[in-house]
Amino acid sequence: MYSVYAMTGTSRLEAVAEAMQRPDFYPHPVSELRRIDTLISVVILTGVFAYKLKKPVDLGFLDFRDLDRRRFFCGQEVGLNQRLSHGIYHEVVAIHEAGEGGYSLEPVGPVVEYAVKMKQLPPDQSLQGLLSQGLARARHLRSLGKTLADFYRRSERGPAIDAFGRQEVMAANMEENFRQLQPFVGRILDGERWDFIRQVSGTFLSSRAEVFAHRVEQGRIRDGHGDLRTDHVYFDPAVQVIDCIEFNDRFRYGDPALDLAFLHMDLEHLGASRLSRVLLKEYAGRAQDPGVYALLDFYAAYRSVVRLKVACLRSEKTTGAEREAELAEARRFLDQAYCYALQFSRPTLFLFGGLPASGKSTHARLLAEALWTRRVESDRVRKGPGAGPAVQPYGEGLYRPAMKRRVYARLLAEALETLRQGRSVILDATFSQRKWREEARRLAADMDTNFVFVECVGRPEALRGRLARRETSPGLSDARPQHLDRMVRDFEPVTELPDLVHIKINTDWSRQRAFARVLDKTYAARCAQVRGLL
Numbered sequence: 001m002y003s004v005y006a007m008t009g010t011s012r013l014e015a016v017a018e019a020m021q022r023p024d025f026y027p028h029p030v031s032e033l034r035r036i037d038t039l040i041s042v043v044i045l046t047g048v049f050a051y052k053l054k055k056p057v058d059l060g061f062l063d064f065r066d067l068d069r070r071r072f073f074c075g076q077e078v079g080l081n082q083r084l085s086h087g088i089y090h091e092v093v094a095i096h097e098a099g100e101g102g103y104s105l106e107p108v109g110p111v112v113e114y115a116v117k118m119k120q121l122p123p124d125q126s127l128q129g130l131l132s133q134g135l136a137r138a139r140h141l142r143s144l145g146k147t148l149a150d151f152y153r154r155s156e157r158g159p160a161i162d163a164f165g166r167q168e169v170m171a172a173n174m175e176e177n178f179r180q181l182q183p184f185v186g187r188i189l190d191g192e193r194w195d196f197i198r199q200v201s202g203t204f205l206s207s208r209a210e211v212f213a214h215r216v217e218q219g220r221i222r223d224g225h226g227d228l229r230t231d232h233v234y235f236d237p238a239v240q241v242i243d244c245i246e247f248n249d250r251f252r253y254g255d256p257a258l259d260l261a262f263l264h265m266d267l268e269h270l271g272a273s274r275l276s277r278v279l280l281k282e283y284a285g286r287a288q289d290p291g292v293y294a295l296l297d298f299y300a301a302y303r304s305v306v307r308l309k310v311a312c313l314r315s316e317k318t319t320g321a322e323r324e325a326e327l328a329e330a331r332r333f334l335d336q337a338y339c340y341a342l343q344f345s346r347p348t349l350f351l352f353g354g355l356p357a358s359g360k361s362t363h364a365r366l367l368a369e370a371l372w373t374r375r376v377e378s379d380r381v382r383k384g385p386g387a388g389p390a391v392q393p394y395g396e397g398l399y400r401p402a403m404k405r406r407v408y409a410r411l412l413a414e415a416l417e418t419l420r421q422g423r424s425v426i427l428d429a430t431f432s433q434r435k436w437r438e439e440a441r442r443l444a445a446d447m448d449t450n451f452v453f454v455e456c457v458g459r460p461e462a463l464r465g466r467l468a469r470r471e472t473s474p475g476l477s478d479a480r481p482q483h484l485d486r487m488v489r490d491f492e493p494v495t496e497l498p499d500l501v502h503i504k505i506n507t508d509w510s511r512q513r514a515f516a517r518v519l520d521k522t523y524a525a526r527c528a529q530v531r532g533l534l
Contacts, residue, residue: 013042013056016095016113019103020044020051027105040064040247045120051093052077052116062247071114076246078116084151084225084241090117121234121242128230131270138278140235145282147239152256152287155222164253165221167212170302171205177305184312188327193338197301200345204298207422211294211372215255220289226252228259229266256283257292261299265307268300269336273527281520285512290370290519297344304337342530348424349415349444350522353431353494354456355487357466359507363456363518364428370519371424376414378429382407408436412443419447432491441497450529451501452522455494458507460484500528 021044023030031047040062042053054070064070074092081089093116097109123129127144130136163169178198185194205212215221225232226245234240245252260283267276284290311330315323350373352364361377368375382403411427418425431437437453444451464484494502503521507514 010056012112013053015101016103017042017044017053020053020095025103025105048120049090050118050120052118053113061251064247067111067113073247074114074116080244080246080252081242083155084147084239084244086238086240088119088121088240088242090119093117118242121236121240125234125236126231127233127235128270130235131230131267131272131275136272136275138275141275141279142282143235144233144239145279146286147241148256148260149283149286149289151241152222152224155224157219157222161223161253162216162221164250165212165216165255167205167209170212171202174201174205174302174305177302177309181305181309181312184330188312188315188330189308189334190331193334197305197337197341200341201298201301203422204344208294208298208372211291214372215257215291215295218291220255220257220291221253222256223249223253224256224259226254226259228263230263230270233263255295255299256287256289257295258299258303260292261296262303264296265300265303265336265340269307269332277520277524280523281516284519285516290366290515291372293519293523294371296523297340301337301340301344304333304340308333308337339531339534342533343527345422346450346526346530347419347422347447348450348452348522348526349419349440349447350424350426351431351437351440351451351453352426352428352456353437353453355430355432355458355463355491356484357463357470358456358458359505359511359514360430360454360456361428362511363454363505363507363515364426366515367518367522368426373424373426374418375426375428376411378407378411378427381410381414408439412439415440416443416447419443419449424449430487430491432487434492434494434496437494438496441501450526452503452525453494453497453501454503454505454518454522456505456507460488462508501525 017035019025021033021035023033026046026049028046028048032045034045036043036045040055040057040059042055044051044053052074054064054073056065056070058065062073064073071092078089078092092114093105094107094111095113095115096104096107097112098104098106099109103112124133127136127140130140181189181194185191224244225241227243228241232241232243234242260280264276264280267273267279280292280296284292308330311326311333315326315330318326350364350367352360352367354360361379364375364377367373408429411429415425415427427440429436431440431453440453441451467484503518503525505514505517505521509517
């Protein structure tokens with residue numbers, strides 16, 4: 001046997017791991033002994049507890065070669081993971097030399113290694129395990145969404161952490177991934193799709209700098225998780241989230257949207273798109289963070305590229321069937337990144353329509369703010385800047401048919417100009433006549449963009465009550481209670497649009513609940529249209 005001190009770090013780790021695979025090594029009962037290797041760890045499962053050793057490696061983004069550093073990062077792992085788990089991470093244990101070639105958890109000799117001791121969680125209770133068994137339910141994702149919203153609300157933030165949410169940091173991280181993957185392009189990865197992802201990612205970053213800056217100004221950038229995946233989420237029975245990034249702060253700091261995008265991407269990779277939308281909807285509502293949808297697809301593409309990189313690098317270290325499996329996985333992640341790139345780069349023409357006082361302008365404004373999208377209002381187009389209310393008889397003055405045609409023509413012209421710039425746009429008007437809805441849909445088709453019509457509806461008595469309140473609190477709209485009956489009669493039902501692009505929002509609900517549906521359904525409609533192109 002080697003002396004402990006004559007061994008290299010790797011050979012000593014192997015000797016320690018071998019000793020830990022004997023039942024008599026432990027002071028507690030052992031019902032199984034199984035070793036699991038990851039890129040940076042060796043995990044020994046004993047049935048009740050799991051012990052995680054850090055490999056003495058230097059990968060650039062982490063350096064575990066020194067024993068004191070391994071001890072420090074074991075402590076970091078225990079402390080940081082206790083933020084999202086309860087009763088899982090117990091302590092850092094020292095492993096001692098115990099005679100020639102022997103090792104012990106008892107303090108009988110010099111410390112030669114450290115390990116994280118944690119409760120062993122059943123894999124079938126992970127989110128990944130529940131998905132594989134067909135047992136994952138919406139309630140699981142709602143519970144997770146609430147847990148994550150509470151976590152990010154109380155997570156550490158500050159100027160040093162804010163820096164990791166800035167556009168230039170994201171650009172540097174993204175370019176690093178592209179540079180490291182370049183040798184695989186053409187050999188493993190489809191060059192055309194790769195070039196598209198790289199090009200539109202750069203364009204998004206340069207054209208949406210204000211979105212990243214706004215997230216920083218809002219205080220959204222936090223000390224988060226960094227590796228939020230379905231195999232790191234458990235229901236035991238409460239939500240337990242483990243294995244955050246402890247070895248490099250820059251991988252853990254960032255926008256919660258980046259963490260959520262990783263989990264969203266992972267859920268979709270496993271065929272659980274509907275459940276991912278449940279998670280996103282719950283999180284956005286609980287965290288009062290609708291802006292997460294503005295960056296979701298971009299960050300999901302970025303996360304897909306990271307997983308793609310890992311699969312490509314692993315393929316270089318394997319052979320035969322294992323290598324083919326890694327290559328197949330890499331291509332799947334490439335396809336997923338390409339899909340997200342299409343989603344964030346393809347503009348959408350949104351129409352918000354419905355009767356006056358149905359809430360269409362409120363929800364159009366909220367969506368425009370959340371997605372950083374231009375909104376064009378019919379009332380402002382009709383009256384010009386600085387105009388105030390000037391109630392007129394129904395169908396007369398500014399509301400006569402000729403003027404109405406001019407207003408809708410101007411709305412469509414404004415939409416055309418914005419779509420030509422590659423940006424989405426929201427048109428806010430009643431769209432009470434079928435011909436104007438059809439004109440807008442033709443425009444979207446001609447410009448090869450997505451099209452979504454949001455129809456806001458409510459009970460007549462609720463609409464009448466809101467219109468009555470305008471008598472004392474007037475706004476830009478001239479509609480009043482005396483106009484409602486004529487407007488209801490003249491509104492042509494929306495029967496010409498398929499359900500895919502026609503979203504009904506009941507604004508009798510609370511504003512928060514109704515807007516959560518707007519965010520969810522408009523995102524689903526855009527995704528479905530893009531995926532219909534693939």
